[in-house]
Amino acid sequence: MKTLVRHGRVALDGRLQALDVLVEGERIVALGALEAASADRVIEAGGCYVLPGFIDFHTHVDDQIGAFYLADGYEPATRMALENGITTLCTFVTQGPGETLLQAMATARAKAEGRSHCDVLWHLTPTTFDPADIATLQALLAVGYRTLKLYTTYKFAGIFSSYDRIENLFQILGPRGSCFLVHCEDDELIDAVDASGLDLSQALTHTLLRPEEAEVVAIRRVVDLAMAHRAALHVVHVSTLEGARHLVASRSKGDISFETCPQYLFLDESWLARADGHRWLCSPPLRGDRAPFLELIRQGAADIIATDHCPFCARDKDSWNGQDLRAVPNGMPGIGSLPHVTWKIWEDDPDRAALGLAIHVSLNPALRAGIGDRKGALRPGMDADIVVLDPSGPLRPLRSTPSDAPEAYPGFTSSLAFRHVLLRGETRVRDGQLTQAQNPAGRPLQPRP
Ligand SMILES: [Zn+2]
Known part of the structure; x- marks a missing residue:
């Protein structure tokens, strides 16, 4: 045919x-x-x-995050993805408590196979790092897996990695071809925020609990480690102007890339100030004045635009008691809106917007995911x-x-x-x-x- x-x-x-x-x-x-x-x-x-089929490089699907289960399974998520031009969905498989990464991968594959309308690629989130776990990661890298996710925060969820561990993994697995996707928010700085004087009934307080400085400090630290050990680093969901500028300045000195998400371009912290502002709780938080950040991204600064799709059903999102916003599950949906909101970055220039999709939502994610020989270009x-x-x-x-x-x-x-x-x-x-x-x-x- x-x-x-x-x-x-x-x-x-x-x-x-x-x-x-x-x-x-x-x-x-x-x-x-x-x-x-x-x-x-x-x-x-x-x-x-x-255009080449789009690739959403950062999504969470059919998984448990903390105490809550995500609202979208593979069938509906990939259906909406494909209906909006996304032909490859990159999602995470997270090693849960008491299981191996291989067990988690088998579970994710069983959920996805036969139910996915677009192609699926898994980024791996290991959470234990014993010698046997490292051997597993080396074996996975040898058969073509490439992207490992690490977090500098979220101790409570059991996914935190110290900078020492990150450095160690850069040293051991960097030379094996791993690309490290790192969630950069400095946990010490977040822990140091004194919540006792804050109004935790207001969603806007989230911006004080997870300040911009925490992202910037973690980005600087992880970039230094990646450069020192020549590891391939991709910083996920960058939300701050200073963090993005530092990554742009560092790019020529190593194999360093970053993504931002449409919510950090077109939604600002005023959404958190609404009466239903908790519905826009995500981490990193929505920030203040977006104009300079948007302008930097318009210039093509971010390698990848991805959603960090992480939807919780309305009942779960609204389940907190209105007293302590830390009980609200963090995350918001994005799959269906990715090309539409990305287009808005350059909407005064449709040709640039079309090229923006081809570059930042297809070519670059394909290269970073290690599938540039099959996807990302016509x-x-x-x-x-x-x-x-x-x-x-x-x-x-x-x-x-x-x-x-x-x-x-x-x-x-x-x-x-x-x-x-x-x-x-x-x-x-x-x-x-x-x-x-x-x-x-x-x-x-x-x-x-
Ligand atoms: Zn995420």
């Missing part, structure tokens, strides 16, 4: 080019001015951007994950999650319409709707360990 996507503007090599794309089976086989006669099927992409030999994006569809409200988790972007709208989304050569979404809802075709991208 050959499919020709023609008359669109294709994002390739950082430019938009008038090219046709020929797909055979699961792969792209040619780009150029191509004859329709060469194909069994033609997709007309006139007036549309033709080239012969690559998986035919293709988004035919019409920027001039009907205006619709954003919807970030298929669950009843409180919407992160109420009042926001988008005119982006997903005319076709191809997953490995097959049209799986037509005009924003899944074509084969009963027959999910997503695959795990990593080998069974």
